[in-house]
Amino acid sequence: MAILSAGTTRLAALEGQTELKRAVVVGGGLAGLAAARDLVLAGWQVTLLEAGAAWGGLASALTIAGERVERFYHFVCRSDDALVGLARELGIEQRLHWTRTRTAFFYHGRHYRFGTPLDLLRFTPVPFAQRVRFGLHVLSSRLRSQWKALDDVPAQQWLVQHIGQQAYDVIWHPLLWGKFGQDEQEIAAAWMWHRIWRVARSRQHLLAPEMFGFFEEGSFTIVQALVDWLTARPQQVQLRLHTPVRTLQRDENSWQVQLMNDETLTADAVISTVALPVLVRLLPQASASYRQQLSSIPMIGVVCLLLRLRQSFSPNFWLNIHDPQVAFNGVIELTNLNLRLRQAGLNLLYVPFYLPTDSERYQRADEGLMSEYLSALRRVNSAFDESWVEEAYISREAYAQAVCKVGFLQRMPDVRAPLPGLYVSDSTQFYPEDRTLSAAIRRGRLAAACAQEDVR
Numbered sequence: 001m002a003i004l005s006a007g008t009t010r011l012a013a014l015e016g017q018t019e020l021k022r023a024v025v026v027g028g029g030l031a032g033l034a035a036a037r038d039l040v041l042a043g044w045q046v047t048l049l050e051a052g053a054a055w056g057g058l059a060s061a062l063t064i065a066g067e068r069v070e071r072f073y074h075f076v077c078r079s080d081d082a083l084v085g086l087a088r089e090l091g092i093e094q095r096l097h098w099t100r101t102r103t104a105f106f107y108h109g110r111h112y113r114f115g116t117p118l119d120l121l122r123f124t125p126v127p128f129a130q131r132v133r134f135g136l137h138v139l140s141s142r143l144r145s146q147w148k149a150l151d152d153v154p155a156q157q158w159l160v161q162h163i164g165q166q167a168y169d170v171i172w173h174p175l176l177w178g179k180f181g182q183d184e185q186e187i188a189a190a191w192m193w194h195r196i197w198r199v200a201r202s203r204q205h206l207l208a209p210e211m212f213g214f215f216e217e218g219s220f221t222i223v224q225a226l227v228d229w230l231t232a233r234p235q236q237v238q239l240r241l242h243t244p245v246r247t248l249q250r251d252e253n254s255w256q257v258q259l260m261n262d263e264t265l266t267a268d269a270v271i272s273t274v275a276l277p278v279l280v281r282l283l284p285q286a287s288a289s290y291r292q293q294l295s296s297i298p299m300i301g302v303v304c305l306l307l308r309l310r311q312s313f314s315p316n317f318w319l320n321i322h323d324p325q326v327a328f329n330g331v332i333e334l335t336n337l338n339l340r341l342r343q344a345g346l347n348l349l350y351v352p353f354y355l356p357t358d359s360e361r362y363q364r365a366d367e368g369l370m371s372e373y374l375s376a377l378r379r380v381n382s383a384f385d386e387s388w389v390e391e392a393y394i395s396r397e398a399y400a401q402a403v404c405k406v407g408f409l410q411r412m413p414d415v416r417a418p419l420p421g422l423y424v425s426d427s428t429q430f431y432p433e434d435r436t437l438s439a440a441i442r443r444g445r446l447a448a449a450c451a452q453e454d455v456r
């Protein structure tokens with residue numbers, strides 16, 4: 001009898017599957033993929049819609065010389081818990097490796113090592129006392145956990161107060177100016193604190209060099225693991241590339257998701273993982289105040305050059321640059337982190353420019369950008385010339401970085417939109433964290449958890 005009763009219950013549950021809750025997830029980056037997985041695990045019927053031709057969004061990959069290569073550079077830090085946790089759940093933890101890297105500084109025509117406390121003490125562009133203050137500030141930021149008081153303080157003021165004017169001008173100004181341009185003085189100290197904290201936590205102890213993580217095939221490794229996991233559950237999930245959403249409209253009981261191809265999908269909940277300026281356009285019913293909130297956060301774009309070189313550009317993974325003749329503030333040689341790609345014979349150098357999308361440089365044709373890039377790279381390494389370049393790729397992304405100004409906490413949109421059944425994950429909500437893979441996963445999963453809590 002007991003066995004029969006157990007069987008009866010199970011049959012009823014299976015029949016009930018025709019009434020599964022339905023979600024549409026908009027955007028197939030890591031937030032969307034992670035959200036879709038959690039909803040499937042919770043027994044939902046999920047449709048994941050991606051406008052582009054590939055999964056992964058900002059974490060998508062190119063194929064170069066038969067190898068998967070990040071479109072944008074990505075490194076992992078020890079504190080990236082959501083990313084490491086999901087890798088563990090997916091059984092790909094062993095494909096995430098940790099390695100020591102070298103960091104350096106190119107300052108006014110000279111190279112300095114900049115990866116260890118000893119390097120800092122030898123960094124002569126900054127007076128000795130300020131070098132010590134800089135180190136102590138990194139240490140105190142590493143130990144700090146309360147950050148809300150820093151939301152109202154400008155990063156520049158906070159940094160100058162702790163490390164001194166010259167240390168700020170030489171070390172942090174290029175980062176803040178390079179990323180935020182005119183808005184440098186308004187960036188919140190909380191954002192800066194988290195950046196320092198995240199990297200400082202990547203040292204095992206104060207005197208140890210930085211250790212960063214990388215997946216064997218870059219972020220593609222985790223993107224593909226999620227896609228494989230979802231693809232293996234075709235009864236519960238539909239994955240659609242080349243499927244841009246036109247509008248999201250709420251009727252009495254459900255969401256109507258209208259696609260660019262005029263198809264309409266019905267859902268009990270929608271999770272949006274697109275950038276806020278895109279979401280505003282998708283929501284004709286949003287109130288004026290919600291539209292205003294979503295539109296009020298400025299975003300900057302990125303133009304990122306990826307060079308495949310015949311030989312290594314430098315021994316450094318990260319080379320900070322502060323030089324009057326070079327307009328970008330750093331180059332990243334990913335193959336000095338991901339040694340698997342180096343063993344495959346690749347030398348990959350990324351050169352990002354963070355820019356407003358209406359700036360001349362963002363809109364400049366690739367050839368014009370290339371000639372500026374190449375002469376700047378020659379300035380940084382006098383042996384470098386065009387013959388080193390085997391292949392070049394330029395990627396543009398309009399919504400690469402939220403401009404996190406003082407008082408940002410008040411402006412961040414909540415995961416629950418003011419329309420029932422709509423959940424939002426966007427990089428502006430990562431604050432005080434910078435945009436990371438880990439934060440995208442965490443916010444996507446939070447959106448999925450809220451949908452499960454509300455839609456019963």
Ligand SMILES: Cc1cc2nc3c(=O)[nH]c(=O)nc-3n(C[C@H](O)[C@H](O)[C@H](O)COP(=O)(O)OP(=O)(O)OC[C@H]3O[C@@H](n4cnc5c(N)ncnc54)[C@H](O)[C@@H]3O)c2cc1C
Nearest residue numbers: 027029030031051057058072074075244245435436437440
């Ligand atoms: C230059 C650069 C360097 C970075 N470096 C690092 C790093 O070193 N370490 C790190 O951890 N993180 C890094 N990041 C951040 C990381 O890539 C992002 O935080 C993360 O990938 C964001 O994922 P997401 O899913 O939130 O957004 P996205 O990846 O932007 O995904 C959103 C998706 O929505 C899709 N979409 C847009 N409109 C529509 C529509 N109408 N219909 C359907 N789909 C739509 C887009 O095509 C996109 O695929 C970097 C980012 C950049 C730009």
